[in-house]
Amino acid sequence: xxxxxxPVEEQLRVITRGIEKVVPQDELRKKLQxxxxxxTPLRVKYGIxxxxxxxxxxxxxxxxxxxxxxxxGHQAVIIIGNYTALxxxxxxxxxxxxxxxxxxxxxxxxxxxxxxxxxxVDMSRAEVHRNGDWFGRMSFADVLxxxxxxxxxxxxxxxxxxRRYREERAIFLHECLYPxxxxxxxxxxxxxxxxxxxxQLYSFMLARDLQAxxxxxxxxxVMSPILVGLDGVxxxxxxxxxxxxxxxxxxxMMKKFMQLPDGVMRMYFELLTELPMDEVDRLLAGHLKEAKxxxxxxxxxxxxxxxxxxxxxxxxxxxxxxxALPSDIPDVALDASLLTSGTLSAVRLLTAxxxxxxxxxxxxxxxxxxxxxGPEKSPITTHxxxxxxxxxxxxxxxxxxxxxxxxG
RNA sequence: GGGGGAAUACCUAAGCGGCCAAAAGGGCCAGACUGUAAAUCUGGUGGCUUAUGCCUUCACAGGUUCGAAUCCUGUUUCCCCCA
Numbered sequence: 001x002x003x004x005x006x007p008v009e010e011q012l013r014v015i016t017r018g019i020e021k022v023v024p025q026d027e028l029r030k031k032l033q034x035x036x037x038x039x040t041p042l043r044v045k046y047g048i049x050x051x052x053x054x055x056x057x058x059x060x061x062x063x064x065x066x067x068x069x070x071x072x073g074h075q076a077v078i079i080i081g082n083y084t085a086l087x088x089x090x091x092x093x094x095x096x097x098x099x100x101x102x103x104x105x106x107x108x109x110x111x112x113x114x115x116x117x118x119x120x121v122d123m124s125r126a127e128v129h130r131n132g133d134w135f136g137r138m139s140f141a142d143v144l145x146x147x148x149x150x151x152x153x154x155x156x157x158x159x160x161x162x163r164r165y166r167e168e169r170a171i172f173l174h175e176c177l178y179p180x181x182x183x184x185x186x187x188x189x190x191x192x193x194x195x196x197x198x199x200q201l202y203s204f205m206l207a208r209d210l211q212a213x214x215x216x217x218x219x220x221x222v223m224s225p226i227l228v229g230l231d232g233v234x235x236x237x238x239x240x241x242x243x244x245x246x247x248x249x250x251x252x253m254m255k256k257f258m259q260l261p262d263g264v265m266r267m268y269f270e271l272l273t274e275l276p277m278d279e280v281d282r283l284l285a286g287h288l289k290e291a292k293x294x295x296x297x298x299x300x301x302x303x304x305x306x307x308x309x310x311x312x313x314x315x316x317x318x319x320x321x322x323x324a325l326p327s328d329i330p331d332v333a334l335d336a337s338l339l340t341s342g343t344l345s346a347v348r349l350l351t352a353x354x355x356x357x358x359x360x361x362x363x364x365x366x367x368x369x370x371x372x373x374g375p376e377k378s379p380i381t382t383h384x385x386x387x388x389x390x391x392x393x394x395x396x397x398x399x400x401x402x403x404x405x406x407x408g
Numbered sequence: 409g410g411g412g413g414a415a416u417a418c419c420u421a422a423g424c425g426g427c428c429a430a431a432a433g434g435g436c437c438a439g440a441c442u443g444u445a446a447a448u449c450u451g452g453u454g455g456c457u458u459a460u461g462c463c464u465u466c467a468c469a470g471g472u473u474c475g476a477a478u479c480c481u482g483u484u485u486c487c488c489c490c491a
Contacts, residue, residue, distance in 0.1 A: 368438040
């Protein structure tokens with residue numbers, strides 16, 4: 001049992017890959033050494049608020065790190081913040097969360113979330129806790145006691161609170177409790193390591209204080225950088241619409257990968273794959289498109305079969321890289337009564353097919369040169385052009401929207 | 409409880425009586441160029457059976473005006489400060 005852990009240096013190499021910051025730096029080695037000496041797995045905490053999450057690659061960064069800890073023999077501890085979800089994480093937010101979730105919603109989200117997490121983490125070996133288990137039992141006196149350990153000045157060292165305070169924007173009292181609650185979770189589950197983004201530093205350090213006050217061993221913060229989204233600038237997030245979800249079909253993922261800005265590839269390789277970094281650098285020194293294909297197939301294989309990833313890649317090469325028509329052209333029914341002697345004005349055709357939401361939009365599309373018909377994509381030149389419509393006609397509204405007409 | 413400020417299209421944000429369907433960025437859409445990358449350039453970004461035309465928009469409801477996003481009244485929401 002004692003020897004079941006890999007050597008400390010080896011563990012460190014795995015753990016620190018793609019990690020922006022470990023605080024305190026040197027304690028991690030000590031903890032690992034101690035763990036190995038005594039044959040005791042480290043308790044690795046990762047908390048998330050079940051606020052209705054469609055898990056995307058950004059979330060998988062810490063999740064993958066948990067997985068790596070598991071593979072090194074450590075204990076994953078996942079905290080479902082069903083109580084903290086009622087507060088809303090103020091991190092990085094300029095405004096308080098506008099709407100509170102109900103308990104039912106939270107529980108539903110939690111289950112949904114855990115199912116998705118299972119694609120990355122080995123759930124059969126992970127502990128799962130809901131922080132309502134302990135917060136729900138606290139009395140108001142307990143809460144006061146907890147609050148008595150934290151000062152407002154400490155809270156204001158958080159950049160987000162400090163900024164809001166400076167800018168005279170609202171900071172709600174319950175938001176102030178958020179980091180305290182998160183920190184308390186670490187006390188409850190006796191965390192040795194906590195994973196998360198760098199924006200969580202404050203809460204992580206607070207957890208150390210609370211642990212020390214309770215006479216517990218203090219946790220180490222292992223913080224990942226924030227994964228940028230498809231735009232290559234802002235963090236990957238659902239609300240920004242710049243994400244790749246892990247439940248998406250392989251081909252959808254492929255398309256999104258290939259649209260990534262080149263500059264983010266190194267980060268993606270580092271955070272989302274196990275490929276050795278010298279190998280990555282070799283790839284990036286070559287043709288960048290090939291590197292991107294390698295990246296995409298690697299990641300897609302993690303959520304679909306390797307065959308599916310390759311197939312998605314080939315399909316992309318054929319349909320988008322090459323000249324082949326898309327293989328997923330949807331059929332759209334067109335009422336025959338709309339036609340006059342087999343023709344229909346271009347504007348009306350586009351709206352009738354649902355490719356444009358209004359005649360004005362269709363008109364603009366045509367004037368912009370984006371409306372085309374047929375496999376050869378011959379352009380429609382004027383908005384009042386009469387298009388002769390036959391069954392099976394291909395209609396294009398730009399390169400990404402298209403359909404095949406079914407006269408019915 | 410008192411005082412101050414704000415609400416404009418997807419977002420930020422101009423406009424403060426006619427020239428406003430409403431400046432400017434951003435975003436987004438389309439086109440060119442490409443590796444459906446980035447960068448760049450161009451056009452577009454309320455609706456209308458096809459329009460130097462009409463209709464609906466500037467928190468909501470009224471009002472003043474020949475004419476209002478712009479002025480007045482009330483309502484709602486939000487923010488800040490003092491207590």
